[in-house]
Amino acid sequence: MKMFALITQQENGIDVLQVHEKPQPVPWLESVVACSKEDGVEIVCPKKGKLVVGAGQAASVHGKTVSCVEMEDGAYCLGPELITCDEKMLRIFHLCILAGRIKAPVLILGESGVGKEVIARQLHILSSGQKARFVAVNMAAIPEGLAESELFGCVKGAYTGALMDRAGAFETAKEGTLFLDEICESSLFIQAKILRAVEERQVQRLGSQKKIKVSCRIVSATNKDIVALIEQGLFRQDLYERLSCIVIRCPPLRERRCDIPFLARKLLKSFPDAPSIDNGALKALQSYQWYGNVRELRNCLLRASMLSLNTTITEETIRDAMALSPSQEFGRRPCGSDILYTRYTVGRAQQIRESGLKRSTFYYRLKKGQMMNQMGN
Incomplete structure (x- = not known):
C-alpha cells in the first residue's frame, strides 16, 4: 500500500x-x-x-x-x-501543485545546479500533462542575432540563410510549456519582444506582418540577482513583473542537508550497475558545502562509483572522489567573493573548517574578495 x-x-x-x-x-x-x-x-x-x-x-x-x-x-x-x-x-x-492548476507565468530563482529545470518540467506535467510539449530554451546559448528567430520564428528570405518558413519556440510549445532558462542573459531588445508576446499572447515571425496566437505557459529561470540587474538597467522591470506572477525560490543544497542521503540514493539508482552506499559515506556527503548543488553531488557520486568499482561506496571513497573535484583545482570551494558575501552566523574558525581550505589560503581569498569588491565600487 x-x-x-x-x-x-x-x-x-x-x-x-x-x-x-x-x-x-x-x-x-x-x-x-x-x-x-x-x-x-x-x-x-x-x-x-x-x-x-x-x-x-x-x-x-x-x-x-x-x-x-x-x-x-x-x-x-x-x-x-x-x-x-x-x-x-x-x-x-x-506551491507547484497549486500553480499547476493555472497557466500563469512562473519565475524560478536559485543557484546553478539546484534543479530549476527539474521543477519547471514537473510544473509542466502538473499543468499540461505528459502529452503536451515542453520546449526549453537556454537564452545564454543563443547568439543575439539569432535570438529573435529562435523564439518567434521566421519566414523564407527574412535573412541570409532563411531558406524556409520556420516556427519559433513560442509556436512550437503550443498548449504546453516554454521554459526560458537564464532569462537574464537576454538583451533588452529581446526582452521587449518577449514582453509583447507575454502581454498580447501573440507572436510575429521575423519578416512577416502576420500575428500568430500562442497559448503556451511561460516558465523562466535565472541564477542571478534579478532585482539588482533591474536597478542597473540590465533587465526590464515591466518584464519582471509579467514573468513573476508566481515566484519559486529554490534553496541551495547546503541549506537542506537532510535531503542529501535521499538524493544520493536516488541518484545512485539511476547509474548503471548502481553501487550501494554506507552511512559513513552519507555523513561525509552531508559535511560538504556543495556550491555546485545537486549537479555537483551527482558528479561526485559518479566519481565515487568509478573509484569503488561498483561495490559499496564508503567514506574513504567519497573523500577520494571529492579530491578529484574540478572545484578543488579551480579553487571554487569557496572563492573570495563566496567568503565575503555569504551570510555566516558562526565564528571564523568554523568558516575555515567548513571551507576545507588551509588557514592561509582562506585569509588570502578573503582579502582578495575584499579587494575585488573595492575595485568594483
Whole structure:
C-alpha cells in the first residue's frame, strides 16, 4: 500500500500530515478523516462526503487548500525526480501543485545546479500533462542575432540563410510549456519582444506582418540577482513583473542537508550497475558545502562509483572522489567573493573548517574578495 502526505499552508509555515492506511483525523481540518488508498488520499468530511486527492493534486476542504504528495522511504516525492524531507522544499511542492492548476507565468530563482529545470518540467506535467510539449530554451546559448528567430520564428528570405518558413519556440510549445532558462542573459531588445508576446499572447515571425496566437505557459529561470540587474538597467522591470506572477525560490543544497542521503540514493539508482552506499559515506556527503548543488553531488557520486568499482561506496571513497573535484583545482570551494558575501552566523574558525581550505589560503581569498569588491565600487 502506498503512503501519502497532505500539505497545507498555515500562517506560521506549513503543516504536513503523513496519511496511513487506517483512517485518521486531520488536526487542522475539523471533523475530517483521511486514509491512504492505492490512488491517493481519501478524505471524508461531513459536508462533502468522500473525496479522493491523488499525488500532485489539490483540493479545498472546509476552506483549507490541501495538496497531496507521495511518500517513499520516509521522504516526500513530487514526480520521479523531486524528493525531500525539508520544510522549504515541501512549501515549493505545495506551491507547484497549486500553480499547476493555472497557466500563469512562473519565475524560478536559485543557484546553478539546484534543479530549476527539474521543477519547471514537473510544473509542466502538473499543468499540461505528459502529452503536451515542453520546449526549453537556454537564452545564454543563443547568439543575439539569432535570438529573435529562435523564439518567434521566421519566414523564407527574412535573412541570409532563411531558406524556409520556420516556427519559433513560442509556436512550437503550443498548449504546453516554454521554459526560458537564464532569462537574464537576454538583451533588452529581446526582452521587449518577449514582453509583447507575454502581454498580447501573440507572436510575429521575423519578416512577416502576420500575428500568430500562442497559448503556451511561460516558465523562466535565472541564477542571478534579478532585482539588482533591474536597478542597473540590465533587465526590464515591466518584464519582471509579467514573468513573476508566481515566484519559486529554490534553496541551495547546503541549506537542506537532510535531503542529501535521499538524493544520493536516488541518484545512485539511476547509474548503471548502481553501487550501494554506507552511512559513513552519507555523513561525509552531508559535511560538504556543495556550491555546485545537486549537479555537483551527482558528479561526485559518479566519481565515487568509478573509484569503488561498483561495490559499496564508503567514506574513504567519497573523500577520494571529492579530491578529484574540478572545484578543488579551480579553487571554487569557496572563492573570495563566496567568503565575503555569504551570510555566516558562526565564528571564523568554523568558516575555515567548513571551507576545507588551509588557514592561509582562506585569509588570502578573503582579502582578495575584499579587494575585488573595492575595485568594483
